[in-house]
Amino acid sequence: MTDIKIKITDRDGNTHEVDAPTDMNMNLMEVVRSYELAPEGTIGICGGMAMCASCQCYVRSKHELPEKSDDEDAMLAEAFYVEDNSRLGCQIHMTEDLDGLEVQLAPES
């Protein structure tokens, strides 16, 4: 299997179920951009270096995600609207374990 299903709730509250490839070295931020679920220029501003928090999302399902790197942790410490389940989409790589993942995009800031 190379595609997984992910549920992404956009900033307007609409939920989209999308297919995400696991064999293309993609992260969640890139999946959101490829389906244009957030306007260009409002997500992935730093390109995926955990340096801007524009791809912050809330993880709604119980999936076990890889631990936050120090960079991601520090960036979230400076971001707004941060909750306990906040993660940076750019740091979540699409793997088969994440099939059925449910996330919600954090507000733009």
Place this chain on the structure above:
Amino acid sequence: MIETDILIIGAGPTGLFTVFEAGLLKLKCHLIDALPQSGGQCSEIYPKKPIYDIPGFPEVLAGELVDNLMEQIKPFQPGFTLGERAETIQKLDDGTFIVTTNKGTKHHAPIVAIAGGLGSFEPRKPKLENLAKYEDKGIAYIIKDPEVYRDKKVVIAGGGDSALDWSIFLADVASEVTLVHRRNEFRGALDSVEKVQQLKDAGKIKLITPAEIIGLEGDDQLKAVLIKKMGEEESITLEVDNFIPLFGLSPKLGPIGDWGLEIEKNAIKVDNTLDYQTNIPGVYAIGDVNTYPGKLKLILCGFHEATLMCQSAYQRIFPDKKYVMKYTTVGGVTGFDGSKKEAPKAVIKAIE
């Protein structure tokens, strides 16, 4: 009024390289940028990150790339209006443009090249009630003149380099500096972190972590902030004269979006079959700020776009002149400062 041939909006890599290509055509450039330094995102967001896809550079730090570009364009003596945001554009009867910044600086040029990246960097503001009420009345997001804080009680919020660096600097200026951050850990240059540690131990900086500012108090002027320490019920009221939230900057397309340019997906539509001109003749958009079918937001693509755009700008300024592109290996580089770089002549000598 600042007069130039090509007015470049945005001093990131694409804008900087435009100066070089324009210089080869003997066109002068002036750059406007909202940030106080050149380099755009490369300087502001990731100066220490290596880039691997600049042709001819297997690896180069973003900050080094900017330094190199500044060195490369030096002979062409570009002008800079830094720390100001391009606000309005006015087309004159003769087809030239006047661009005015938020501080009222006026620039006049026949060509405008928008190399604005994702837009101008605006401070990220914390979500606090009455925040706008105290802006410039005790709250500032950018420190322009540190003397404003002399003998004042200052609270700084944030956990990055700018929060650390300004806490260190203001420790000697303000009567009291308090640094509030949501974590105990700070993300910054090691020596800044150590310096703040020393100043804290010496009692010159008060550190409140992990904590967050949750409220503002005052009449006309800010008088106090409410600080909530994580895990504690009661918040602390701290009397202050100034509050400086330093949560980084985020780019916004901003006023350029109201210039009558065709916008698609937060970017400016251009003619990619020819010269990256916008729907307004004489106004070009190059680099990350533009869009066209197949667009890639890469520095190397911005360089290419800048090069073609300069040729078109030249034809627009001098419609009757014939111009043939010259290689720098052949023509060398003659700066406006009188400098000349050229390939050394080979020795032609018989071997006896």
